[in-house]
Amino acid sequence: MYELLQAPCTREDAAPLKDTSYSVPAMDDLWQITGGLCGVVEAGGTIGPSVHTKLVPRGLVVGAELEGDGATTPSQSLNERQPRRWCCCAGRESARNLRVGSELLRFEDLLGAVLDTAARLVRLVHCPVSSGARVRRDIVLHVGGDEKVLAAVNEWTSRLNEKCKVKGQRNYHALINPASGSGQAASRWQQARELFDSLTHLNITESFTTRAGEAGEIASQLDPRQCDGIIVVSGDGMVHEVFNGLASRSDRSEALRIAVGHIPAGSGNALAKSILHSSGEAFGVLDAAFLIAKGHQQDLDLMTVSQPSQPDRTSFLGLSAGVIADVDLGSEWLRFLGGFRFTLYAGVCIVYPRPLLAELHYWPSHAGQPPMPPPSIDSELPTGPWASISGPFTVFWSSNMEWTSYNTQLAPGQSMEDGVCSIVLLRNAGRVALTRFLLALESDGGHLDVEGTEKLECRAFRLRPLSTDARGYFSLDGEEVPLQPIQFWPAGQGRVIGSSSPDGPIDSVMAV
Known part of the structure; x- marks a missing residue:
């Protein structure tokens, strides 16, 4: 438990609220379960006035006042009242402003309630969205009453946890x-x-x-x-x-x-x-x-990856070659820069691009699943609706997922579990086209609008370099593998x- 849960609590105002304007079901509101002895633990460990903490269809309403059935929204109750300092703990002591009135904690933002029976504390683990991202906004409540009351509080926390869709150890x-x-x-x-x-x-x-x-x-x-x-x-x-x-x-x-x-x-x-x-x-x-x-x-699609004289591997992401692999693997010595290393090294690759001269054979996605098991990389491809194209590939980039990095949406709309692999190509591109492509990678799919860009959808493919002394890299899920014939074949699914x-x-x- 956090430091605040271990801190002694002193009560400023133990008197329950006098409110006869409405009634609540016995197991919906901690205020009624505890006979009004339910207060928010404030910064410093003191306990504020009693508050209602009521389960409603969309979440949990916490506040000194409830309106109607308690299902008020933050815009109705929080933006128009005077602030009071309540405690919100996120691993360290801090405080935030809540308003006299009520606040709706949505079930989708709650990870549940944790009851510390010895300290008589209930922590509401709350991670709402603020400015587009999750933030910690926990609320800690002190509850009074005898052992029967604590048992009822425990039952209330169990009901809340079920509604938060967080089930089981x-x-x-x-x-x-x-x-x-x-x-x-x-x-x-x-x-x-x-x-x-x-x-x-x-x-x-x-x-x-x-x-x-x-x-x-x-x-x-x-x-x-x-x-x-x-x-x-x-x-x-x-x-x-x-x-x-x-x-x-x-x-x-x-x-x-x-x-x-x-x-x-x-x-x-x-x-x-x-x-x-x-x-x-x-x-x-x-x-x-x-x-x-x-x-x-x-579910997440997986692929079996085969190469000559190499043990088969499993891929969850995809393969890159040409300039993309050079940017990925050639910048390893700049790893200390984090993601900025890719941007920096891309400038080098624009000036000195190394296209991959290779031949691609792929099984189109509309043709259904390819035959199983996958053929040996050294054997002929099985009979089927294969399509073939040749390089040089300035960019070769395949992916099982929509995003190939935190800022690159290579294949907008790509599902992680539909058995389809997207391949994005840029063939025999000059520096201007390559620069436009790379600059557009962070523009929500804008790279697909760059002249010369091709996007294929397949379920299996084989890529064969046409030069025995080819220079460059193959990057498999961000890891280097030999620059030699390589085959991707469906391998079932994993879980994420x-x-x-x-x-x-x-x-x-x-x-x-």
């Missing part, structure tokens, strides 16, 4: 890479951890990685019966490791039911951005942690933590 394993991005993973994890620690329904195990490949090794050893999800606190490279660790197991199908959540702490953060965008959330650490705490899940759907499934090992 969950065991998560967090993998933190302190060296990722610009080295801010530890501080970003601390911000997320403060939220998780305020919730009793989450059990978190931490592992700080010290070398490449360690995250995949840990994922390959987790017991699906004891782990509900993996939280990656790093960039897309560690997400790639985790999915490959799960997919490499003998119980692959069961292991891939372990959902993966992403706290953005790398340079690109494509998975975190795609999850947040599809859920209607802003891109940020607290926003990602909020979705993970809610716990709803969605984060969805806007309140009816989305929440699988918990605690329920087994």
Whole structure:
């Protein structure tokens, strides 16, 4: 519990409010359950006057006055009354202005209520949207009464938690890479951890990685019966490791039911951005942690990646080549700059572009699923409606998701779970066209309007470099792989933590 929950409380005004203008059901309002002994803990640990805390259809109304059935909106009650200082704790003591009247805390913004019976405190874990992003706005209440009253308060908190669509205990394993991005993973994890620690329904195990490949090794050893999800606190490279660790197991199908959540702490953060965008959330650490705490899940398409003399790998994101891969991998030595490294190195690649001379064969999305199992990379492609085009490819960029980084919406409208892979191409482009393409990448799909840009939709593809001494990179999910023939084929689906759907499934090992 936070420091404020442990602090002694003194009561300024223990007298219940005298209000006979309306009646409430016995189990809807803490004010009635406690006989009026329900006050907000203020900054400094003192307890303010008694307040109503009533469950209504759209959320929870907290305030000294309720109007009608209590379902007032903030615009009706908060913007027209005099301020009073109430406490709002977000891991450290702070305060905010609430108004005399009532405030509606929407269920979709609440992560539930936590009752500390010894201290007689109820924490309402509240993360509303302010200026477009999630912020912590917890409210702590002190409740009076005997043991029977506390039992009724506990039942009230259970009802609230059900309405917040946060169901069941969950065991998560967090993998933190302190060296990722610009080295801010530890501080970003601390911000997320403060939220998780305020919730009793989450059990978190931490592992700080010290070398490449360690995250995949840990994922390959987790017991699906004891782990509900993996939280990656790093960039897309560690997400790639985790999915490959799960997919490499003998119980692959069961292991891939372990959902993966992403706290953005790398340079690109494509998975975190795609999850947040599809859920209607802003891109940020607290926003990602909020979705993970809610716990709803969605499916994510995976692809089997084959190359000569290489073990098969699993891709969750896609492949880039030509200038895009040069920008991605050629800028590794600038990792300390975070995402700005891509912008800086793009200037170098515009002046000295290295197109990829290659041949692309792809199975169009409208043709349905390609035959299974996938062919060997050394064999001929199976008979089917294949289409073929050749480079040079100044830009080659495939993606299973709408976003390929936090600021690049490569394939607007792309679903994470429809089995379709988008490929964006720019063939034999000059410096002017390349510059326009790169500048338009951060303009909500504007790059697709640049002359010469092509967008294909497929379900499988094979890309074969035509030169044995080709220079450049293949970037697979942000990780370098050999510049040699490469094949992408459907590999089923994994799971990710984060969805806007309140009816989305929440699988918990605690329920087994």
